Amino acid sequence: xxxxxxxxxxxxxxxxxxxxxxxxxxxxxxxxxxxxxxxxxxxxxxxxxxxxxxxxxxxxxxxxxxxxxxxxxxxxxxxxxxxxxxxxxxxx
Amino acid sequence: xxxxxxxxxxxxxxxxxxxxxxxxxxxxxxxxxxxxxxxxxxxxxxxxxxxxxxxxxxxxxxxxxxxxxxxxxxxxxxxxxxxxxxxxxxxxxxxxxxxxxxxxxxxxx
Numbered sequence: 001x002x003x004x005x006x007x008x009x010x011x012x013x014x015x016x017x018x019x020x021x022x023x024x025x026x027x028x029x030x031x032x033x034x035x036x037x038x039x040x041x042x043x044x045x046x047x048x049x050x051x052x053x054x055x056x057x058x059x060x061x062x063x064x065x066x067x068x069x070x071x072x073x074x075x076x077x078x079x080x081x082x083x084x085x086x087x088x089x090x091x092x
Numbered sequence: 093x094x095x096x097x098x099x100x101x102x103x104x105x106x107x108x109x110x111x112x113x114x115x116x117x118x119x120x121x122x123x124x125x126x127x128x129x130x131x132x133x134x135x136x137x138x139x140x141x142x143x144x145x146x147x148x149x150x151x152x153x154x155x156x157x158x159x160x161x162x163x164x165x166x167x168x169x170x171x172x173x174x175x176x177x178x179x180x181x182x183x184x185x186x187x188x189x190x191x192x193x194x195x196x197x198x199x200x201x
Contacts, residue, residue: 002095005095005099005147008099008102009102012102012106015106015109015110016106016109018110019109019110019112019113020113022113022114022116022117023113023116025117026116026117026125032122032179032182032184033182034122034126034175034178034179034182034184035122035125037175038116038122038125038126038129038130038175039116039129041130041171041175042112042113042116042129042130042133045133045134045137045164045168046109046113046133046137048137048141048160048164049105049109049136049137049140049141052140052141052144052157052160053102053140053144055144055153056144056147056148056153061151061152061153061156064153064156064157064160065156067160068156068159068160068163071160071163071164071167072163075167075170075171078171078174078175079170079171079174081175081178082174082175082177082178082179083174083178084178085175085178085179085181085182086177086178086181086182087181087182
C-alpha cells in the first residue's frame with residue numbers, strides 16, 4: 001500500500017463512525033424495543049467492517065478474529081432477544 | 093491496479109453503510125427500518141470485506157475474511173426473519189399510511 005491508499009483507509013473510519021452515530025441515535029430514541037434490537041445488530045455488523053479496515057491498516061490478522069466473534073455474538077443475541085420479544089422463554 | 097480495485101469496493105461498501113443507517117434514522121416504522129438497514133448494511137459490510145480481501149491477497153487475513161463474509165451473508169436473513177416475527181407478535185403497530193397486514197390473521201403456533 002502506498003501513501004494514497006493508507007490515507008484513504010484512515011479516512012474511511014470516519015464514515016463508518018458517522019453511521020455508528022446514527023445507530024446510537026436510534027438506540028437512544030427508539031419508540032419500541034424492536035427498534036433498539038435492530039439498531040444494536042446493525043451496529044455489530046458495522047463493527048465487523050471496522051475490524052476488517054483495522055486489520056488492513058495495521059497488518060495484524062487477529063482483528064478478523066475479533067470481527068468473527070463479534071458477528072457470532074450479535075447473531076446469538078438477536079435470536080435470544082427475538083424469542084424474548086415473542087413472549088417465550090429462551091429454552092422452549 | 094488490484095489495490096485500486098479494492099479501494100473501489102471499499103467505497104461502494106461505505107456508501108451502502110451510510111445509506112442503510114440513513115434509512116434507519118429516517119423511515120417511520122420498525123418494519124421499514126429493518127428492511128432498509130439489514131439489506132444495505134449486510135451488502136455494505138460484505139463489500140468492505142471483499143475489498144480488504146482484494147488488497148491483502150490470500151494470506152491469513154484473506155482466508156479469515158472469507159469465513160467472516162460467508163458467515164455474515166448466511167446469518168443475516170435468519171436474524172431479520174426472527175426479529176420481524178418477534179416484533180409482530182409483540183404487538184408493534186404499523187404506521188398510519190400502511191394499507192394491508194396479511195400476517196395478522198395467521199394463527200400462532
